[in-house]
Amino acid sequence: MAASGGGYNYRNGNQRSSLKVDKPLSVNSNPKNSLKSKPLSSSGGVVRRNSTGVPGRVRVAVRLRPRNSEELVADADFADCVELQPELKRLKLRKNNWDSDTFEFDEVLTEFASQKRVYEVVAKPVVESVLEGYNGTVMAYGQTGTGKTYTLGRLGEEDTAARGIMVRAMEDILADISLETDSVSVSYLQLYMETIQDLLDPANDNIAIVEDPKTGDVSVPGASLIEIMDQQSFVELLRLGEAHRFAANTKLNTESSRSHAILMVHVKRHVKGKDPTLSSENGNSHVVKNLKAPIVRKGKLVVVDLAGSERIDKSGSEGHTLEEAKSINLSLSALGNCINALAENSTHVPVRDSKLTRLLRDSFGGTARTSLVITIGPSPRHRGETTSTIMFGQRAMKVENMVKLKEEFDYKSLSRSLDTQLDKLIAEHERQQKAFKDEIERLTLEAQNQISEVEGNYADSLEKERLKYQKDYMESIKKLEQQLMMTQRNCGSEKITNGPKDDGAKVTSNKENLSAIEEVVELKKQLQKETNLRKAAEEEVSNLKNQLSQWKRSEAAGNAEILKLQKMLEDETQQKDKLEGEIAVLQSQLMQISFEADETRKRLDLNEPGRTLGGMDSLIDQVRHPQQKDSGNEEKASIAKLFEQVGLQKILSLLEAEDADVRIHAVKVVANLAAEESNQEKIVQAGGLTSLLMLLKSSEDETIHRVAAGAIANLAMNESNQELIMAQGGISLLSMTAANAEDPQTLRMVAGAIANLCGNDKLQTKLRGEGGIKALLGMVRSGHPDVLAQVARGIANFAKCESRASTQGTKSGRSLLIEDGALPWIVQNANNEASAIKRHIELALCHLAQHEVNTRDMITGGALWELVRISRDCSREDIRNLAHRTLTSSPTFLAELRRLRNAVSYQTMKMLLGPTSPSFVPAEVISCGGFS
Numbered sequence: 001m002a003a004s005g006g007g008y009n010y011r012n013g014n015q016r017s018s019l020k021v022d023k024p025l026s027v028n029s030n031p032k033n034s035l036k037s038k039p040l041s042s043s044g045g046v047v048r049r050n051s052t053g054v055p056g057r058v059r060v061a062v063r064l065r066p067r068n069s070e071e072l073v074a075d076a077d078f079a080d081c082v083e084l085q086p087e088l089k090r091l092k093l094r095k096n097n098w099d100s101d102t103f104e105f106d107e108v109l110t111e112f113a114s115q116k117r118v119y120e121v122v123a124k125p126v127v128e129s130v131l132e133g134y135n136g137t138v139m140a141y142g143q144t145g146t147g148k149t150y151t152l153g154r155l156g157e158e159d160t161a162a163r164g165i166m167v168r169a170m171e172d173i174l175a176d177i178s179l180e181t182d183s184v185s186v187s188y189l190q191l192y193m194e195t196i197q198d199l200l201d202p203a204n205d206n207i208a209i210v211e212d213p214k215t216g217d218v219s220v221p222g223a224s225l226i227e228i229m230d231q232q233s234f235v236e237l238l239r240l241g242e243a244h245r246f247a248a249n250t251k252l253n254t255e256s257s258r259s260h261a262i263l264m265v266h267v268k269r270h271v272k273g274k275d276p277t278l279s280s281e282n283g284n285s286h287v288v289k290n291l292k293a294p295i296v297r298k299g300k301l302v303v304v305d306l307a308g309s310e311r312i313d314k315s316g317s318e319g320h321t322l323e324e325a326k327s328i329n330l331s332l333s334a335l336g337n338c339i340n341a342l343a344e345n346s347t348h349v350p351v352r353d354s355k356l357t358r359l360l361r362d363s364f365g366g367t368a369r370t371s372l373v374i375t376i377g378p379s380p381r382h383r384g385e386t387t388s389t390i391m392f393g394q395r396a397m398k399v400e401n402m403v404k405l406k407e408e409f410d411y412k413s414l415s416r417s418l419d420t421q422l423d424k425l426i427a428e429h430e431r432q433q434k435a436f437k438d439e440i441e442r443l444t445l446e447a448q449n450q451i452s453e454v455e456g457n458y459a460d461s462l463e464k465e466r467l468k469y470q471k472d473y474m475e476s477i478k479k480l481e482q483q484l485m486m487t488q489r490n491c492g493s494e495k496i497t498n499g500p501k502d503d504g505a506k507v508t509s510n511k512e513n514l515s516a517i518e519e520v521v522e523l524k525k526q527l528q529k530e531t532n533l534r535k536a537a538e539e540e541v542s543n544l545k546n547q548l549s550q551w552k553r554s555e556a557a558g559n560a561e562i563l564k565l566q567k568m569l570e571d572e573t574q575q576k577d578k579l580e581g582e583i584a585v586l587q588s589q590l591m592q593i594s595f596e597a598d599e600t601r602k603r604l605d606l607n608e609p610g611r612t613l614g615g616m617d618s619l620i621d622q623v624r625h626p627q628q629k630d631s632g633n634e635e636k637a638s639i640a641k642l643f644e645q646v647g648l649q650k651i652l653s654l655l656e657a658e659d660a661d662v663r664i665h666a667v668k669v670v671a672n673l674a675a676e677e678s679n680q681e682k683i684v685q686a687g688g689l690t691s692l693l694m695l696l697k698s699s700e701d702e703t704i705h706r707v708a709a710g711a712i713a714n715l716a717m718n719e720s721n722q723e724l725i726m727a728q729g730g731i732s733l734l735s736m737t738a739a740n741a742e743d744p745q746t747l748r749m750v751a752g753a754i755a756n757l758c759g760n761d762k763l764q765t766k767l768r769g770e771g772g773i774k775a776l777l778g779m780v781r782s783g784h785p786d787v788l789a790q791v792a793r794g795i796a797n798f799a800k801c802e803s804r805a806s807t808q809g810t811k812s813g814r815s816l817l818i819e820d821g822a823l824p825w826i827v828q829n830a831n832n833e834a835s836a837i838k839r840h841i842e843l844a845l846c847h848l849a850q851h852e853v854n855t856r857d858m859i860t861g862g863a864l865w866e867l868v869r870i871s872r873d874c875s876r877e878d879i880r881n882l883a884h885r886t887l888t889s890s891p892t893f894l895a896e897l898r899r900l901r902n903a904v905s906y907q908t909m910k911m912l913l914g915p916t917s918p919s920f921v922p923a924e925v926i927s928c929g930g931f932s
């Protein structure tokens with residue numbers, strides 16, 4: 001047999017250099033490890049991922065078990081049934097002494113291969129991928145007793161060299177991650193007789209498999225998930241699981257595993273990057289600097305120790321054991337069938353035939369990097385089993401997976417971190433507020449105490465001084481009065497008793513007078529002293545008065561301090577309000593990012609070509625295809641959440657925010673909300689429509705114009721909103737925006753909004769009167785097909801309403817479209833190659849043609865030929881028939897066609913116009929078919 005499936009030398013499957021360049025896939029440095037992934041790019045560059053992943057073929061290694069003691073004796077005279085050529089990565093399966101088949105594998109491991117080498121070539125590349133955020137599977141398949149459990153599950157506690165893949169994989173994982181930021185957790189299950197049991201909690205024995213229809217990810221949420229903090233606890237878990245695993249003594253293996261064991265290792269890593277921060281600028285203004293959700297990569301390693309494949313007669317199974325063997329064989333053959341189907345690129349892969357294949361859905365044909373080790377024994381007695389194992393491995397080598405990075409934005413942690421920061425700021429604000437209040441109270445109290453103390457002191461001193469002065473004064477007066485009385489008394493008695501005196505007596509009297517004068521002088525001195533005392537007391541009083549006014553001044557200063565503190569408190573309150581506003585913006589930004597990420601993810605999941613759609617593009621899409629807006633439950637949830645968390649009023653108030661970024665952001669959010677029909681009424685009621693119209697007027701930013709016009713276009717789908725838009729001068733605002741805009745997408749939004757208004761019967765005259773049709777026609781200058789399609793739609797809507805009004809008799813006279821000069825553009829674009837434009841124009845022409853008042857202009861404007869063409873060539877039967885009916889029922893058209901038939905012969909016309917001219921009218925149209 002020719003070598004098959006080999007020769008890739010461990011390349012990652014087909015080379016596809018056309019992959020979108022995005023991010024490198026894992027690149028391994030050790031060239032010896034041939035099972036490691038290698039760069040895909042043919043130009044020698046690195047492999048990049050895209051949304052659908054990169055192709056990665058299942059790697060297959062074959063491992064030969066050494067002869068066991070029984071085989072050493074029983075097969076002593078026979079050669080091994082296989083011969084290995086590891087350097088050529090070949091295995092020869094002996095058919096007989098002279099003939100053998102050769103097979104190539106990704107790696108050929110002889111009976112001497114160490115456990116370390118087996119780990120490095122089979123599992124290490126997969127483990128490295130898992131650490132980088134990919135899913136990976138390592139699986140062992142082979143006949144009972146050939147060493148699957150030995151390869152995968154040996155704990156190697158006595159002999160570290162014997163450690164199997166599970167133990168070594170966890171060692172590498174723990175060494176690579178940081179338990180501070182990353183986490184690793186495991187589930188350990190067994191699939192026994194089509195039932196999944198938790199090996200870490202055996203009572204839990206009916207675990208369901210859950211498949212994510214979008215990503216194809218398989219999970220078992222019912223299984224215990226144990227976080228691993230160190231190697232020892234992991235080994236304990238393996239030991240615990242192993243103890244619960246079903247094992248039986250079969251003919252081939254005394255410790256034969258009768259179940260498939262599945263170890264799932266979930267590795268969650270945070271990709272290093274900036275955390276969102278609120279920074280402080282100018283001391284008190286909090287500005288959102290970084291609003292970037294951290295990225296988490298979630299890799300999952302699945303290690304599968306399959307139950308042994310053997311023929312029932314060989315395993316010597318009976319009774320229950322026979323049932324076990326049947327169940328094992330059933331699941332293994334289901335796995336084989338899936339691998340066959342995948343290897344042959346069959347459209348149907350029978351994944352649902354067994355739980356094993358459902359569990360391994362991601363490992364074969366899915367997004368995981370998969371490495372399979374097939375184990376074989378040397379004994380010629382089991383050549384048949386060995387052959388079928390080898391064939392299984394060969395087919396598995398043909399299976400191609402699309403290896404995909406499992407990376408997502410960690411919105412939860414972003415939200416958590418913002419919440420924490422918000423909480424900190426709120427707490428800090430509260431603390432400051434309390435400190436201010438306390439300080440104000442303390443200062444007020446202190447000032448009051450000081451004032452009352454000074455007042456008390458002053459009153460006391462004043463009273464004391466007053467009393468003292470009063471007392472001194474009274475005493476002095478009393479003394480003076482007494483002295484005066486005494487003097488007077490002395491003088492009087494002398495006069496009465498002595499009569500006229502002699503000279504001696506006169507001398508005595510003069511002496512007495514002298515002493516009285518002295519006394520008076522003395523009294524005067526005393527009076528002077530008293531006067532001085534009084535002066536001093538008065539000075540003291542004025543001093544005290546000064547002191548009092550000083551205290552009053554400091555009281556006023558204290559009051560000013562209090563006012564200052566109150567002002568600071570007010571500032572803080574304003575700051576808090578501002579902060580709350582910023583939080584609202586932040587939350588809306590978060591929702592917007594989440595919304596955009598969902599959109600992007602959806603688009604990527606759909607594998608649509610072209611650029612990634614953001615929220616605005618999604619809005620544009622919704623304007624074009626409003627029926628799609630119910631498609632995403634996640635989107636609805638985001639919008640509902642936005643309403644809930646931020647509140648419509650808050651969002652609308654942000655439309656007038658000072659910061660231009662905030663305004664742009666808010667208008668995007670409103671536009672997204674307006675795309676949802678259920679929100680439209682709320683938006684209009686809350687004044688959103690008015691705000692959006694005002695933005696057209698007040699803002700000079702083109703993005704704002706574009707998004708606001710998009711939102712208005714969405715709101716204009718509703719009849720009552722159409723009247724409101726008109727009532728609020730919407731047409732002139734939209735016309736003004738149309739006149740100034742250059743971006744085709746802005747024009748498209750404005751044209752879309754006017755086109756919606758054109759479809760309202762009641763608004764026809766007003767719309768035209770305010771320049772709506774002229775504005776529409778003005779936008780054709782852009783030449784962009786999307787803009788032209790909206791213009792054509794508006795014209796078709798307008799023509800339809802006009803036609804209805806003419807039929808009902810509420811309108812007379814020529815079409816306002818013709819009045820406003822739309823006919824040349826209509827004729828020119830009636831056969832436009834863009835079907836959206838052509839379809840609308842054809843409809844508009846049919847509507848115009850239904851009324852005799854328009855027919856003359858249509859004939860002179862060249863529209864008749866287009867009508868004839870539509871009646872023959874239009875792909876839509878209803879329009880074709882309408883055109884035909886119109887032509888055959890209009891006397892003017894019929895007369896013109898007849899005139900033409902008479903005027904020029906068919907041959908002449910053909911010659912004049914040429915057979916390929918769009919205006920060329922075939923002879924049969926003029927001469928027959930009801931036109932004659």
Ligand SMILES: Nc1ncnc2c1ncn2[C@@H]1O[C@H](COP(=O)(O)OP(=O)(O)OP(=O)(O)O)[C@@H](O)[C@H]1O
Nearest residue numbers: 065066144145146147148149150253256257307308
């Ligand atoms: N490479 C090897 N070197 C030495 N001994 C080995 C090797 N492979 C397997 N053995 C021994 O062979 C016996 C069977 O191995 P093991 O139980 O791993 O087989 P198995 O394929 O898991 O069997 P089953 O499918 O029945 O569970 C064990 O005693 C094991 O120690």
